[in-house]
Structures are given as structure tokens and as C-alpha cells.
Amino acid sequence: MNHGVDDGHADLESVRKAFLRVGLDLAEEELMRLVPWLQAAQRNIDLIADLELLDVEPQVAFDARWHE
């Protein structure tokens, strides 16, 4: 379970602490509204984690403004 949220479960105290670690002190009502968003995000993270990406680098664009 990441940040206290998984499919079907939500530990609001863990969620609150996760947000505190990134500098956001959220009220319980806001945390409850966030649970479905965090569950959806976790499903996306899990799906991407299963990809075979061993030889793939993230693309980094060269900024042509360097020469100006």
C-alpha cells in the first residue's frame, strides 16, 4: 500500500502524513475526497511498473537556445 491508499482501502492517517511530507497539511474532508484520485493514480503507477522498459531512456530534448 503506497501512501496509505490501495484498491478498496484507505488509511487516512497515512495519507495525511504522506501529504505532510510534501508540505501539504490537508483537512480530513479533503483527504477523503482525494482517496478515489489516489486509488486511480496507484492503479496507473502499478500498470506502468509492469512495462518492460529496460532499454528505454526517457527522451531529453536539446535546447537550441543554448547557442544564443
Add this chain to the structure above:
Amino acid sequence: VTSPARLSLKDAAGLLAKGDLSPLELARSVLERVDRINPRLQAYVSVFHDEALQAARQATDEIAARGPRSPLHGIPIAIKDIYDVEGKPTLAGSRVREGHVAEADSEVVRRLRQAGAILVGKTVTHEFATGVTSPPARNPWDLDRIPGGSSGGSGAALAADLCLGATGTDTAGSIRIPASVNGVAGLKPTFGRVSKRGVVPLAWSLDHAGPITKSVTDTALMLGALAGHDSGDASSLDSPVPVFSERISGSLAGLRVGVVSNWQRDRIDAGVGATMQAACRLFQELGASVRETEGPDLELASAIHFNILASEASTYHQPTLRNIPERYRGGTRLFLESGELIPATAYLNAQRGREIVRQGFREAFEDADVLLAPTLPTTAGVFGTNKVLVDGIEEEVTQAYIRLSAPANLAGLPALSVPSGFYGGLPVGIQIIGRPLDEATVLRAGAAYESSAHNDSRRPDL
């Protein structure tokens, strides 16, 4: 007698060049409709009434003396309120931006002014372009329905003849979605084709700027003014820009159209499916070869897209989400907060995962010059709710609307939404996707389809 405001950009430009219409007459006609209709439609957040008339007078004198300097000279254009216009607020649909005044024109606005366009005003955007409903703007085909988004005000303004061209931005479909639900044309160009300098970002690696117009021919004319390298935009492409309006006519004989069949196996309305079948038949009649192909997996593309979108958007909004969180609308704030907890590893895996989406498109283009798909799985949803019915099943509207459009953002491909008729009294659009930098072929296919589709000529009753 047709009101000049109801003309297409191309037809108006022709009349202006011949001296049969003046920019001042055209601007007055547009502003009269804006004054009459916008209080109900709420497509514009602000109207530059005096400045537009002043610019139109100047354009009238210039064209009388020397002729038009471009097809956009004297043409009234609307600007999505996410582009900077010098001296005007860029509110981006949010109280977070209260008090903002732009110090300079965005590059797109600079190019429009250089082309001689008349700026009518700023159109409503969904808050920071994060959604598809664009309140308080309404859909001119049914004022109880949404105009799509995030460029909803631009789409509504065009369908209601409150401008002759408009700007939009597209991070997941925000040009094509309002084009589809308002029955107009909208192009997301290749990533980097049109400068984003002076545009409030949503997600740097997914954002595209582009035109929304009444027809595909108008899209080509407007793209010609907007496209080109901008050394002030890190993602701007330094590539030759064709004269798009000279490349859109001609036979489709030999054109290979790939119909993305796996995207249609996803849930779509029967009316959308029927539109696609009719479009395939028409492309065949026009001489194109039409065959089914497979596009990138939608569930995977959606997961990758969300991780990138939420991570980048939350990063941009990090300071204001901490200092003035109460100024965000509820849905926007939840979306941005959810992005705060996406790990860096998940963001980077999503960026790496884009290669799988690109590869999926590359394989589809091995046997196709353009890909064909519905723009949306359904038509305009009801105003005031964040749900929409797709094939009889209720879905969250943003998820439903971006499902078929977001993959092209991940790959940076040009993608055009073209009106393809009506069902249930509401417009439907089809989407034509092209190879990188091949807007010309996309526009040629779209223009041929549009001119042959025999779409009924009904207009919104306002």
C-alpha cells in the same frame, strides 16, 4: 443577405481582398453578435470592443491602400484566455490568477497581429485547462449542454459565429474535444510546430497550441500564420513550414487510411460508430484505400498520460497550491494534490512508457498515411455535471472525453477533428491523425472529407 460574421475565414478573406467587404464592417458584425449572444453563451470572458474596432479601422485603411498582407488581415480572431495578450489579464479560468496583467504578447498573438488579425477578446477556458466542461460557457447547439474543453469558449464562439477563427491549447484533446462537440474543425499540430511562449502551461511535455476554425480550409489558413520556429520556446521545432493552404486540395487517390479498430472496440455510442462507418465509405469513394489497423493500447496510454499530466501540472502549481489553495476550484485542486504523491520513478517510467505508445503509432503508420478514429466516444454532455453517458453507461466526463484524443499528445502527432454530422441533434467529429510534421496530409484528407461529406448545413439557433 448573410451576416459577415457568419462567413468562413476563407470566404471573408476573399471578400476583403476584393474590396467587397471591409474589416470594419466585418468587425462590427462580429461584435454585434457577441453583444447579443454572449450573455447567454458566455463564450468570451472579456471582449476588446474598442481595440477591435480601432484595429479594424486601421486594417480597412491598409487593405484599401495596399491590399491584404495575409489571409488573416482584417479577420476577427478570438484568443483562449490562457494566451498572454499585452496589457490584458490572463486569468486561465482561475481566481488564482486574479490581478495578473500580461507584460507582452504570447508568440501566437504576436504572429496573429503581424498577420493583421483583429483580436476580438479572450475566450473561456476550463480552469488552467485541466478539464473538459469550461464553465460558465455553454454549447450553442443546446445551451443546457457543455461546450467541451478546455478550449470550450473558443469552440462555442466559432459555432455561434462570434469570431472567424480562434486559438486553443491541447494537452489531452482540448482543441479537438470542443471542435467535436461544437461542430467545428480543430487541429492539434505536431508538438513544437506552434510556439507556446506566453501560454500558461498545463504539462510541458504534452502541451500543444493550435487553431480552431469553422472549416478545415480555415484551419490551414490559420495554421500558416501560427506555425514556425520560435527561439524563445525550448520545445519549438526549427523545421520548414509549408504553405498549408496550397497543399490541401487534390485527389485522395492512393492515400492509405488506417482505421484504428481497437479504439472502436472501446465503449462508444452507436451514433459515433455509424458516423465512423459512413466516413470510411466516403474516404473509399474519394479514392483512398481504407483498411483496419491497430493503434496504441488505450488503457496503457491513459495510465502513462495521467502520470505525466498530473506530475507536471502539480509541479507548475506547487507554490500556489501551498499559498492560495482556496482559490482553486474543487476538482482542479484535487487533481493537482493527487499529482503531489506520484513518485519520481513513476513519472520517469511514464516518460519511458511513451516510447511504447510511439512504437504503437509507428507500426500503425507502416501501412497508412493517416489514421482515422472517432474524436470522442459521445456528444456534448449536460451542463452542470461531471458525468456523461457513453453507450448508455455513465462515466466521468474528462476520462470519457480524452480517451481517444490523449494518445496523440503522448506521441506529439498532428491530429485534426473534423465535423462529421449529427446525432440526437448534436454534432459529432472524426479524428484524422498524421505522421510528425505531416499536417499537410492530415489537412488534405480532412478538407476532401469535409467538402464531400454532405453534412447538413444547419446552424445553431441563437
